Structures are given as C-alpha cells and as structure tokens.
Amino acid sequence: xxxxxxxxxxxxxxxxxxxxxxxxxxxxxxxxxxxxxxxxxxxxxxxxxxxxxxxxxxxxxxxxxxxxxxxxxxxxxxxxxxxxxxxxxxxxxxxxxxxxxxxxxxxxxxxxxxxxxxxxxxxxxxxxxxxxxxxxxxxxxxxxxxxxxxxxxxxxxxxxxxxxxxxxxxxxxxxxxxxxxxxxxxxxxxxxxxxxxxxxxxxxxxxxxxxxxxxxxxxxxxxxxxxxxxxxxxxx
Numbered sequence: 001x002x003x004x005x006x007x008x009x010x011x012x013x014x015x016x017x018x019x020x021x022x023x024x025x026x027x028x029x030x031x032x033x034x035x036x037x038x039x040x041x042x043x044x045x046x047x048x049x050x051x052x053x054x055x056x057x058x059x060x061x062x063x064x065x066x067x068x069x070x071x072x073x074x075x076x077x078x079x080x081x082x083x084x085x086x087x088x089x090x091x092x093x094x095x096x097x098x099x100x101x102x103x104x105x106x107x108x109x110x111x112x113x114x115x116x117x118x119x120x121x122x123x124x125x126x127x128x129x130x131x132x133x134x135x136x137x138x139x140x141x142x143x144x145x146x147x148x149x150x151x152x153x154x155x156x157x158x159x160x161x162x163x164x165x166x167x168x169x170x171x172x173x174x175x176x177x178x179x180x181x182x183x184x185x186x187x188x189x190x191x192x193x194x195x196x197x198x199x200x201x202x203x204x205x206x207x208x209x210x211x212x213x214x215x216x217x218x219x220x221x222x223x224x225x226x227x228x229x230x231x232x233x234x235x236x
Contacts, residue, residue: 044226101233122148
C-alpha cells in the first residue's frame with residue numbers, strides 16, 4: 001500500500017511538473033513565433049485601421065506608448081469618438097452620447113487598462129499579476145490550437161487559442177461587462193504581417209451578441225515620436 005501511494009504521488013507530481021512545463025514550452029514557442037523580444041523593445045505603436053460594422057466603414061487610429069498609455073480614435077457619421085488611458089486616468093469623448101469628456105470607470109476602465117499593454121498580456125504574465133493555465137489542445141475553427149486560460153490581475157478571464165502549427169494567436173474569447181450587461185466577445189485574428197521582425201495579425205473579426213465587426217490594419221508604425229499630451233484628459 002505504501003509503495004502504491006508513493007508511486008501514485010510520484011506520478012501526480014510528474015504530471016503537475018510536465019503540465020507546467022507544457023505551458024512554458026507553448027509560450028516560449030509563441031514568443032519566438034511572434035518576435036516577442038523585438039516587440040518588448042518597442043516603445044510606441046501606431047496603427048491606422050478601418051472598422052466595418054452595420055454596413056459602414058469607419059477610419060480608426062490606435063496609439064500606444066510604454067509603459068501603459070493608450071488612445072483610440074474613430075470617426076462615425078461625421079463624429080469623432082476618442083477613448084484614452086494616460087497610465088492613471090481613463091477618459092472618453094463621444095458626441096453621440098453627450099457633449100464633453102467623461103471619465104472611464106468600472107468595466108470600461110478595466111478594458112482600457114488591459115488594452116494599454118503593448119507587449120501583450122501573455123508576455124511576463126506573472127510579473128503583471130496574471131495567472132495562466134494550459135487547458136490542452138482543442139479544435140479551433142477546424143485547426144488544432146493550444147487553449148490557454150489567462151486570469152488577469154483585475155479578475156478578467158480570457159481564453160487564448162494559439163495555433164499548434166504556427167504558434168500564433170488565432171482567437172481570443174472573453175466575457176466582459178458592457179452597459180450593465182455581461183457580454184461574450186470572440187475575436188479571430190488572421191492575416192499576420194511581418195513588421196520589423198514582429199508578427200502582427202492585421203485582421204480581426206469580432207463577434208458579440210449585439211453584432212459582428214471587423215478591423216483591418218492598413219498602416220503600422222513602430223517607435224514613432226509620440227507626445228504624452230495626446231493621452232491626457234483634455235483640460236488637464
């Protein structure tokens with residue numbers, strides 16, 4: 001009985017060790033495939049994109065600056081919508097929802113803060129206070145993928161699907177709060193481009209219960225000069 005117990009314990013510890021090593025191995029291959037070391041050295045990130053939704057095409061720009069600044073600007077029906085995070089405060093301007101500047105709070109602020117991570121949430125996830133778990137191989141839209149459950153420091157849970165062949169992210173699933181409701185959001189990532197040795201998905205297809213939209217990145221610039229003032233709340 002004692003021998004059986006010892007063998008069982010050894011097998012259990014071996015399984016736990018191999019499971020943790022498998023997560024580490026998948027992430028290392030993912031980092032190598034994306035050029036993560038080069039991305040980690042990038043200080044600023046600029047994207048000019050086009051959003052397609054509800055039969056309309058809308059121009060968008062995304063600006064990010066390390067360590068934690070983020071700004072997204074979109075034009076819809078002749079109106080400019082801006083959402084930003086300056087590292088401490090999140091704010092928004094949306095003329096279609098009322099004049100002036102409003103502070104981001106609750107789920108909206110959490111989302112803005114997570115978007116400000118230029119390196120990506122999986123990189124150095126432990127140092128950022130996140131936890132990750134490899135849930136094994138699954139079929140993701142007809143392709144084998146590793147499913148990684150990432151629990152952010154703020155409690156948000158995301159499922160990352162990493163292609164078993166390319167080790168690039170092909171899908172992300174997350175449940176968020178939006179306007180007092182819980183919403184499931186699925187983002188499919190495709191059409192990867194090599195930008196200075198960094199692989200970036202240039203097309204994202206986003207599905208929610210409220211409808212679908214797609215975003216195509218038309219221009220990407222790295223390490224362009226970017227003043228902190230563009231992230232600051234107007235009037236500050």
